[in-house]
Amino acid sequence: MREVGFRGGGFAPRNLPFAGALTLVLVVASWQIAASLGWISTRFLPAPLAIIQALVGLAQSGELRLHLAASLSRLAWGWAAGTAAGLMVGFALGLFSLARTPGLAIVSALFPVPKIALVPLFIVWFGIGEGSKLVTLGFGVFFPTVINTLAGVDGVSRSLIRMGQSFGLSRTAILTKIVLPGALPAILAGFRITTATAIILLVAAEMIGAEYGIGAFVLSAGNLYDTDALLAGITVLSLLGLSISWAISRLERWLLAWR
Amino acid sequence: MTLRRRALLAALAATPFAGPARAAAPIRLGVLRTVSPAPFYIAHSRGFFAAQGVEVEFKFFQAAQPIAAAAVAGDIDVGVTALTGGFFALAGKGELQVIGGGLHETKGFELTAVLASRQAYDAGLTTLDKLPGHSFGITQFGSSFHYMLGQLAAAKKFDIKSVTLRPLQQVPNMVAAVRSGQVDATMAIASMARPLEAAGEAKIIGWVGDYVPYQITALFATAPMIATRADDLQKFCRAYQAGVAAYRAAFLRFDAAGKPLYDAATDAAITDITKYVYTGDPAAASKIKAGIGWYDLGGALDVADVKAQLAWFAAEGLVKGPIDPDGIIDTRFLPTR
Amino acid sequence: MTAKSAVALSVEAVSHSYRDLRALDDITLAIPAGEVTVLVGPSGCGKSTLLGILGGLIAPSQGRVLMEGPIADDCLNPLTYVFQDFALLPWRDVGGNVALGLEAAGLSRDARAARVAEVLALTGLGAFATAWPKQLSGGMRQRVGIARALAVHPAVLLMDEPLSALDAQTRALLLEEFSALITASGVTTVYVTHTLSEAALLGQQIVVLSRRPGRIRDIVRINRPLAGRRVGDSDLVAVEARLWGLIRDDAADAAREFADA
């Protein structure tokens, strides 16, 4: 007689709430220790403390505020414009046969184009002022928003829409009470991608003609081989990404409590 | 040690066609693919390096900044590049040493023009001292253009902070921006600036060379190159000097009116240069002539100016940390101005 | 709402095709007011299609459906469905789902709240008004489905296999509740099922459809009120046997088919 061995289990990863933060702290701490002990050369890789010092210096001189203010307003406007346009087009493609196929063709053709490559064109069309920067960000945000919105609308169960019709809901009511909330999870998931995309594109957008902005600052620091400042700028971008991602999580928890 | 090596080198040099004593690795030379390193092209084409017993391998770059970075990474041994904030920052880490002169701005030799847009010119930006309050296109903070504007500001006694700097990354962007009036002013070399003015698309309101003695580019070597192959570097520099001499004979002779004298030597040099740039371009000759800049006799380095540049970059906060100017300049290989 | 619904439907020569596929062929049928009509037949015979045509969700290829009789003043949606998959909005709580049809009819907030409370009490959901659908069992979800339908005081209730997604015990319990609710409201009902015991327990008129293309094979009547019918009653068992005899061969053929909708 033999005992039956257990062979199930696994394949069920869980989220450990504090492990993420702890990992980051540990990595940074060991990096600092290794640098302090001279195990890694700080000549071209500044230690965390040097980066923090650079950050503090930037904050105290008021430079950080100037750069952040410029970048945040560009991010906000560029993202909002790209998202608004993307939502409208995404819904149109999801709802109207006439828009769908031609629209999808255009979106599929333009989505993979690296937006950075288009920056020179945007500059010719919209100038070196805020226009081209907002368009660069908006353009980068637009396509993923369209794709996610469309996927969200397509994913709304047809039986729910038929149910709405069977209770005599108007087209508008079906749109606002069934399609929109049904597509919301996909749209919010898209926000994660598009906010990250916007931050990535910030450097490209601020490449031309920007006096202030975290992207411009990072570029300039890179050009000057000011590695402390470069990594300080990158840290700011990374923190920006983390805070936005956190905010979206809160938004999801609030709007998608029903899941 | 150095003295002994120098004596040895001198002995070697005295023996014509001594040939390589051993099969040394080629010296990897990083340059921009433009006309500006022309003396190196001529030296290579005419076998001056081979005659010294060194083999040179050109590594071409699209932008000046990566040349210094490539040297730090060990991809090249020597390079010719602009003395920018980024260059000084890398050199300040002890990796790079400036060993000789390259292009100079020189009084009367119109190389870099200050261009005003039509609109700004019509609105009163007619001279350099009116630059305050205007926008100015440069490639990047800490670039040569930024430095030159700083020198103009010092000469014309205005605060560079009163000019709105617009980093545009690339020279074509600067030209496009001033043409369309998106910036009030910028800088461009004569071969670009003159046609713009002729077409009425921009106005030349000054020449950088009239205001500043300025070492634009320099020859640098990596610290390991200097430490382990100083003799090869010495030979390399001699060949470079021969190249400079040929270059000056071809392009830098002038008549009484200051116009360059072109003759068979010019044509021969152009033939040499077209092996490296504008290859097969029917307009190569005129393009090369338009891109010619000043080289000092013997490839001399303007040490005082290099120090002044470093001091300016440091004062503007574009180069961090104390950098000892003597620590990044090595004058053993080429003459100084 | 205890007054019997006076609305009857009559199906006149209805045929329907999905592209080349003929789903229904020349159906003519009277659905009497205040009675329960059950549609049975093998899967794929067009029961759902016919129900969709009855409620105006599918336009028939040929023929028409007429609605006869006065519609009560408090009826907000004469032809109202209960769906097999419940079709609850996951982002609305139970109360919100029940209120959906009332919102569409433009009822005031107070009037909505009153009707929602009324039907939730009726269906035993009083304690679950603020629960999310995901928190409910299948049986509770279908109770929400029936509450949502009753809330609009329908003239005709159209139920498409409302129990087939549930387990056997839940099915038996809900069937009793449905029977009581239908009796109490007196609403004209069309009930689609392929479970013959359900047909016998609920049906007053049982319409047997043949395999594709769906035609009326026979109509069986049980002239006994719903109240008092029990599983195992001999007359009902006899009806079940008769129904099985009618559809057995078709069902066997249908089971050997590849696709099913």
Ligand SMILES: Nc1ncnc2c1ncn2[C@@H]1O[C@H](COP(=O)(O)OP(=O)(O)O)[C@@H](O)[C@H]1O
């Ligand atoms: N939207 C549709 N498009 C094409 N064929 C369909 C569609 N809906 C149903 N059918 C087909 O029509 C036939 C009848 O379907 P249905 O009315 O759902 O049958 P039942 O409900 O009796 O199982 C089936 O063969 C089914 O495959």
Ligand SMILES: [Mg+2]
């Ligand atoms: Mg069905």
